[in-house]
Structure formats: C-alpha cells, structure tokens
Amino acid sequence: xxxxxxxxxxxxHLSTLVASSISRExxxxxxxxxxQLPTExxxxxxxxxxxxxxxxxxxxxxxxxxxxxxQGRGAFVADQPNTTVLTIDIDALQTSNAFExxxxxxxxxxxxxxxxxxxxxxxxxxxxxKDALSxxxxxxxxxxxxxxxxxxxxxxxxxxxGNPYMIxxxxxxxxxxxxxxxxxxxxxxxxxxAAVTLGEHxxxxxxxxxxxxxxxxxxxxxxxxxxxxxxxxAEQQSE
Amino acid sequence: xxxxxxxxxxxxHLSTLVASSISRExxxxxxxxxxQLPTExxxxxxxxxxxxxxxxxxxxxxxxxxxxxxQGRGAFVADQPNTTVLTIDIDALQTSNAFExxxxxxxxxxxxxxxxxxxxxxxxxxxxxKDALSxxxxxxxxxxxxxxxxxxxxxxxxxxxGNPYMIxxxxxxxxxxxxxxxxxxxxxxxxxxAAVTLGEHxxxxxxxxxxxxxxxxxxxxxxxxxxxxxxxxAEQQSE
DNA sequence: GGTTACATGGTTATCATACAACACTGGTTT
DNA sequence: AAACCAGTGTTGTATGATAACCATGTAACC
Numbered sequence: 001x002x003x004x005x006x007x008x009x010x011x012x013h014l015s016t017l018v019a020s021s022i023s024r025e026x027x028x029x030x031x032x033x034x035x036q037l038p039t040e041x042x043x044x045x046x047x048x049x050x051x052x053x054x055x056x057x058x059x060x061x062x063x064x065x066x067x068x069x070x071q072g073r074g075a076f077v078a079d080q081p082n083t084t085v086l087t088i089d090i091d092a093l094q095t096s097n098a099f100e101x102x103x104x105x106x107x108x109x110x111x112x113x114x115x116x117x118x119x120x121x122x123x124x125x126x127x128x129x130k131d132a133l134s135x136x137x138x139x140x141x142x143x144x145x146x147x148x149x150x151x152x153x154x155x156x157x158x159x160x161x162g163n164p165y166m167i168x169x170x171x172x173x174x175x176x177x178x179x180x181x182x183x184x185x186x187x188x189x190x191x192x193x194a195a196v197t198l199g200e201h202x203x204x205x206x207x208x209x210x211x212x213x214x215x216x217x218x219x220x221x222x223x224x225x226x227x228x229x230x231x232x233x234a235e236q237q238s239e
Numbered sequence: 240x241x242x243x244x245x246x247x248x249x250x251x252h253l254s255t256l257v258a259s260s261i262s263r264e265x266x267x268x269x270x271x272x273x274x275q276l277p278t279e280x281x282x283x284x285x286x287x288x289x290x291x292x293x294x295x296x297x298x299x300x301x302x303x304x305x306x307x308x309x310q311g312r313g314a315f316v317a318d319q320p321n322t323t324v325l326t327i328d329i330d331a332l333q334t335s336n337a338f339e340x341x342x343x344x345x346x347x348x349x350x351x352x353x354x355x356x357x358x359x360x361x362x363x364x365x366x367x368x369k370d371a372l373s374x375x376x377x378x379x380x381x382x383x384x385x386x387x388x389x390x391x392x393x394x395x396x397x398x399x400x401g402n403p404y405m406i407x408x409x410x411x412x413x414x415x416x417x418x419x420x421x422x423x424x425x426x427x428x429x430x431x432x433a434a435v436t437l438g439e440h441x442x443x444x445x446x447x448x449x450x451x452x453x454x455x456x457x458x459x460x461x462x463x464x465x466x467x468x469x470x471x472x473a474e475q476q477s478e
Numbered sequence: 479g480g481t482t483a484c485a486t487g488g489t490t491a492t493c494a495t496a497c498a499a500c501a502c503t504g505g506t507t508t
Numbered sequence: 509a510a511a512c513c514a515g516t517g518t519t520g521t522a523t524g525a526t527a528a529c530c531a532t533g534t535a536a537c538c
Contacts, residue, residue: 309500311502
C-alpha cells in the first residue's frame with residue numbers, strides 16, 4: 001500500500017502529526033468546544049493513515065485534556081482547555097521569602113510522608129532506603145553526587161508511602177529547592193556536617209524500619225530543621 | 240429519591256492503566272533514566288493486553304516527555320523527566336487508587352494549611368473567608384456554582400497561610416480532584432448535605448478566626464473526612 | 479397514551495496478524 | 509582490516525475482525 005506522503009513524512013511519528021493537525025484545528029476555531037470530531041474512520045481516511053495512528057493521536061489529545069471521547073458516541077472537543085500543568089519560576093526563588101515558602105511546603109510534605117512511610121513501608125522500600133543511604137555515605141560532602149543521593153534518599157521515603165502523587169510532588173518540590181540552593185552557591189563544606197546529616201538520615205531510616213510514625217515524623221522534622229540552618233535559613237517552628 | 244448507583248465506573252481505558260502503571264515504575268525508581276523498557280510484545284504480554292494498547296500508552300508517555308523511543312531499537316526512560324512542570328493525568332484519576340492517593344495528598348496539604356492559616360491569618364484573610372462562605376450559602380447544593388464557591392473557600396484558607404506556593408499547589412490539586420469528581424458524575428444532591436457541609440466550613444472558619452491551630456486542623460480533617468464519604472470514598476484514618 | 483422490550487446501525491475500544499522500516503550483530507568477502 | 513551482506517529483533521504502520529456501548533426507531537404490552 002502506497003502512502004501519499006507529500007507533507008506527511010518528515011516528522012517524527014505520524015500520530016504526532018495528526019495530533020498537532022487536529023490541535024491546530026481546535027486552536028484556530030474550526031473545531032469549537034463541544035463539537036464532535038469526525039469518526040476515527042473518517043480521520044484515518046482524510047489524513048491517509050491507519051485508524052491505529054488516529055487512535056494514538058486521539059489518546060494523546062485526550063491525555064492533554066483537549067478532547068474527550070466516549071465509547072459508542074464519539075470524540076468531542078473539551079469545553080475548557082484544562083490547566084494541566086503546574087510550574088515554578090526558578091528565578092523567583094532567589095528571593096528569600098519565596099524560598100522559605102517553598103521550603104515550608106516541602107517540610108509539610110516530607111514530614112507527613114515520613115509518617116506514612118513508617119506505616120506502610122514494605123521490605124523492598126526499606127532496602128531501597130538503606131541502599132540510598134549507603135551510597136550517600138560514599139559521596140563527598142557537598143558534591144553534586146552528595147546532593148543527588150540525598151534527593152534519592154528522600155525519594156525512597158516518598159516511594160515507601162505508596163502514594164505516587166506524593167512521590168511526584170515531593171520530587172518536584174525538592175528538585176526546585178535543590179536547584180535554588182545550587183544557584184545561590186550556598187553550600188559550605190565541612191566533614192563534620194556530613195556526619196551530622198547522615199545521622200539525621202539514619203534516624204529517619206530507623207524510625208521507618210521500626211514502623212514508628214511519630215518518631216519518623218519527628219526525625220524528619222529535625223532533619224529539615226538542620227538542613228534549613230545549614231543553608232542559612234532561620235526556620236520557624238512548625239505545628 | 241435516592242439512587243444508589245454502584246460506583247459509576249466509567250472505566251478508564253486500558254491504555255491509561257498501562258501508562259500510569261509504567262509511569263509509576265519510573266516514579267518509584269524501578270525504571271531509571273536511560274533504562275530500556277521491555278519490548279512492546281513483552282509489555283503486552285505482562286499486562287495481558289494487545290500490543291495496540293501498549294502502543295497508545297507509550298505514545299502518551301512519549302508526549303509527556305517521560306520516555307523516548309526509536310524505531311528498530313526500543314523505548315527508553317528519558318534522562319531528564321520534565322523537571323520544569325508538574326502534570327497530573329486526569330484520565331488516570333478515574334482509577335480509584337489514583338483518586339484516593341490524590342485525595343490523600345490534598346488532605347495533607349489542607350490540614351496543614353488550616354493550621355498555618357489559624358496562626359497567620361490577617362483581618363483581610365478572615366473577611367475573604369467569610370465572603371466566600373456566604374456566597375456558598377446562596378448556591379444550590381451540588382451545582383457547578385456550589386463546587387466553584389467551595390473551591391474558592393478553600394483557596395481563601397490557603398491564601399491565609401501567606402505561603403504563595405501553598406495556594407498554587409492546593410489549588411492545583413483541588414482542581415484536579417474536583418474535575419475527577421465531575422467526570423465520574425458522582426455528586427448526588429440533598430439539601431441536608433448542604434447544611435452539613437456548610438457547618439463543617441463554618442467550624443473551620445471559626446477556628447481560624449479564634450487562631451486555634453489545633454481546632455482548625457481538626458475541623459479541616461473532619462471536613463475532608465465528610466467530603467470523602469460524600470463522594471463515596473472510604474477514608475482510612477490518618478493519624 | 480405511555481411505557482417497555484427488542485432490533486438496527488453507528489462509533490469507540492480492543493484484539494490479532496501481517497508487513498515495512500530501521501538497528502544491531504556476526505560472519506563473509508574483498 | 510575494512511566493506512559488504514544476511515539474519516534477527518524492535519518499532520512503526522496497515523488491515524480486518526470482534527466486543528461494548530450509544531442512540532434511535534419500532535413493535536408489543538398495559
């Protein structure tokens with residue numbers, strides 16, 4: 001079977017081309033909110049591709065919230081182009097107020113995550129945490145590797161909650177905090193601090209291993225308090 | 240009359256299940272950046288679906304930037320999972336697990352936000368909260384207007400914390416939760432519930448006005464517990 | 479008349495299979 | 509040693525078929 005690929009070949013995947021083509025129709029108002037799209041058959045025919053490709057394109061638009069579809073009826077243009085993304089301006093974080101705010105948010109999530117992790121962790125989760133901590137021991141304090149493994153440890157704690165959104169949000173926030181710290185060049189190295197930080201982590205790990213939610217929460221709070229002062233933040237007591 | 244419709248499972252598509260499943264593997268670190276995914280054949284077999292479904296799932300993950308793939312080689316986990324934006328797939332929320340997880344995350348943020356709001360609220364904040372609550376009283380229960388003002392009230396609470404990121408995150412999460420509830424068509428109306436809900440809000444408002452963080456936290460917890468049962472979620476107790 | 483039950487056609491969701499395009503490997507030829 | 513080449517595995521695309529579902533019309537029933 002021969003395709004008519006005059007314009008339609010240079011791109012990556014056919015499905016992305018179809019998706020952006022439909023997307024353009026919507027953006028330019030030729031397809032209005034509530035309108036029904038042509039059937040998959042018709043779309044496949046007009047674009048000269050297989051119905052499979054059309055389906056992949058539609059799946060993509062659906063995940064982007066641009067359209068919705070129902071079995072037996074058809075696909076329709078969504079009423080409201082959803083606000084599907086959340087962004088944080090890294091530059092704005094350079095003001096100490098903003099940084100404090102984000103750090104506070106991170107604290108809330110981390111502390112609660114520690115509690116949930118203590119309650120729900122599996123043996124695998126525990127192993128992952130131990131692994132992360134031991135690799136952290138081998139990284140020189142303040143190095144990029146150190147920060148990376150630090151983040152990794154916190155990620156394993158988040159993973160132990162079993163809540164995928166917890167992981168996602170916490171990773172996102174922590175990443176932003178870390179970027180901001182790196183940007184401000186505010187990490188002064190000392191081997192003593194390495195031991196202190198590792199000790200704090202160990203305490204969290206122990207509490208999670210013992211399934212002691214209270215202790216885990218407290219240990220995480222202490223750790224964040226320590227981390228805050230280490231980056232030159234006077235943290236107000238929370239709770 | 241009360242139609243007790245059994246958990247309107249407008250089941251999500253198989254492709255979304257597969258996509259969120261793979262997504263979770265990545266988030267939890269079992270699939271690391273650079274790792275090669277199993278072949279489409281293998282994935283289809285392990286998930287018990289057709290290769291076509293797997294392809295739709297991969298197409299979505301690719302559009303989200305989580306993975307990339309090359310013809311003849313395979314699919315790989317992206318090195319840098321978009322660190323600049325945070326997205327939530329609305330379709331994936333149709334699974335009750337995902338919805339519960341997001342609701343849990345929302346709860347954590349709301350409860351802590353209530354505490355902070357009680358401690359830091361200004362007179363202006365208080366006035367905004369009161370205004371939101373009184374407009375809520377005038378909206379018919381279960382209507383779109385009702386949900387909107389409900390969201391607005393919670394937003395004023397978040398605003399009273401003085402933490403801009405708290406507002407941003409909470410709004411984002413709440414919006415997703417609301418969309419998901421709307422999508423499942425799971426709001427059955429009763430005037431009794433309106434009074435109950437308004438009472439719960441009033442309790443939060445009172446605690447914030449009295450600057451009683453403990454009470455505010457407790458009131459918010461109670462409210463979320465009520466809201467959860469109202470949308471048919473059996474909430475587990477959260478310390 | 480109004481409601482229920484069934485039949486019909488159309489659409490999406492999924493499955494299964496086949497082929498084309500591309501990447502990698504290893505042996506053969508030059 | 510370098511170039512060529514065939515074979516195998518993977519993704520990309522095409523095609524046809526089946527199931528689930530929705531909307532509508534029509535006949536049967538009270």
